[in-house]
Amino acid sequence: MFLESIIKRSKENIKTIVLPESEDIRVLEAADMILKQAVADIILIGNEPDIRKKAQGLDIAKARIIDPLCYDKFEDYVKTFCEIRASKGITPEDARKTMTDPLYFGTMLVKMGQADGMVAGAINSTSNTLRPALQILKTAPGTKLVSSFFVMAVPDCQYGYKGTFVYADSGLVENPTAEELAEIAVASAKSFEALVEQEPIVAMLSYSSYGSAKSELVDKVKKATQIANKMTPNLKLDGELQGDAAMVPSVARSKAPGSNVAGKANVLVFPDLNSGNIAYKLTQRLAKADAYGPITQGLSKPVNDLSRGCTAEDILGVVAITCVQAQF
Numbered sequence: 001m002f003l004e005s006i007i008k009r010s011k012e013n014i015k016t017i018v019l020p021e022s023e024d025i026r027v028l029e030a031a032d033m034i035l036k037q038a039v040a041d042i043i044l045i046g047n048e049p050d051i052r053k054k055a056q057g058l059d060i061a062k063a064r065i066i067d068p069l070c071y072d073k074f075e076d077y078v079k080t081f082c083e084i085r086a087s088k089g090i091t092p093e094d095a096r097k098t099m100t101d102p103l104y105f106g107t108m109l110v111k112m113g114q115a116d117g118m119v120a121g122a123i124n125s126t127s128n129t130l131r132p133a134l135q136i137l138k139t140a141p142g143t144k145l146v147s148s149f150f151v152m153a154v155p156d157c158q159y160g161y162k163g164t165f166v167y168a169d170s171g172l173v174e175n176p177t178a179e180e181l182a183e184i185a186v187a188s189a190k191s192f193e194a195l196v197e198q199e200p201i202v203a204m205l206s207y208s209s210y211g212s213a214k215s216e217l218v219d220k221v222k223k224a225t226q227i228a229n230k231m232t233p234n235l236k237l238d239g240e241l242q243g244d245a246a247m248v249p250s251v252a253r254s255k256a257p258g259s260n261v262a263g264k265a266n267v268l269v270f271p272d273l274n275s276g277n278i279a280y281k282l283t284q285r286l287a288k289a290d291a292y293g294p295i296t297q298g299l300s301k302p303v304n305d306l307s308r309g310c311t312a313e314d315i316l317g318v319v320a321i322t323c324v325q326a327q328f
Contacts, residue, residue: 002153010039010323015116020102022046024122030315032058045102068105077108107132110301116326121306133303143298145183148172150280150293159247160266166192170276171294181224185269187297192267203246203265204239209255
């Protein structure tokens with residue numbers, strides 16, 4: 001239901017998404033599906049004859065194919081990248097070489113308004129995928145931190161919003177400070193509201209509920225909760241809460257009486273990347289949940305990462321999510 005809703009919304013306001021990894025057949029298969037379903041307009045990066053040869057049997061006729069070295073604005077992009085990275089001492093020669101990299105060139109297409117977002121990671125690591133975005137697009141106004149989340153859609157689940165949750169950060173920020181954890185919580189609430197179109201109810205997770213344990217780890221979550229509540233006093237956000245107290249009403253009444261979040265949470269904020277990543281994978285495998293992500297939040301324009309084990313259907317889903325992010 002979540003993905004169906006996202007695809008429907010993407011079709012209502014068509015965006016242009018860059019798929020820079022055109023040498024991978026899964027990307028071309030996804031482009032075929034995306035264009036047939038009118039989910040987005042697509043830009044593929046690479047040599048056009050090579051791409052069309054690899055895509056034999058697929059319909060990518062409506063895709064725009066751009067070879068960086070043949071692009072009429074290539075030198076403008078080189079100049080712009082030099083200006084962006086001037087403080088790092090980059091030379092025009094270095095910038096010209098960098099702009100031939102499909103990930104950097106694709107990100108520059110987004111920066112310069114030729115596309116609304118980019119999706120990559122089928123054959124690149126998360127760091128390689130997001131590094132150009134952090135260097136070129138940078139953070140959105142009023143945002144200090146780029147983080148990530150997964151949308152988890154759990155079948156036959158009575159918790160969250162009809163079994164739908166945001167798990168954050170489960171893919172990017174390794175060991176956030178209390179201040180960073182608060183930023184992640186507030187950003188994740190906004191992402192839940194934008195993508196799920198429901199009120200976010202945010203639990204700051206710990207192995208402790210309301211002081212049941214005492215340690216520096218618990219103190220970090222408590223401090224993050226206080227900071228986040230000051231940042232957004234109208235947001236339903238509480239902590240520190242254990243996982244069962246966050247989701248299960250009967251446990252919440254015992255462990256966190258009076259909380260307006262406990263037993264109702266649909267946004268779960270984990271204290272570090274270890275716990276967040278482990279939790280999403282366990283949920284995905286044990287509960288047979290659909291996991292959409294990692295979805296990036298905090299960039300000025302959306303760039304999202306893929307698992308290197310992704311299918312063409314997975315790419316379509318992340319493209320649709322990226323389209324909806326670009327609508328805001």
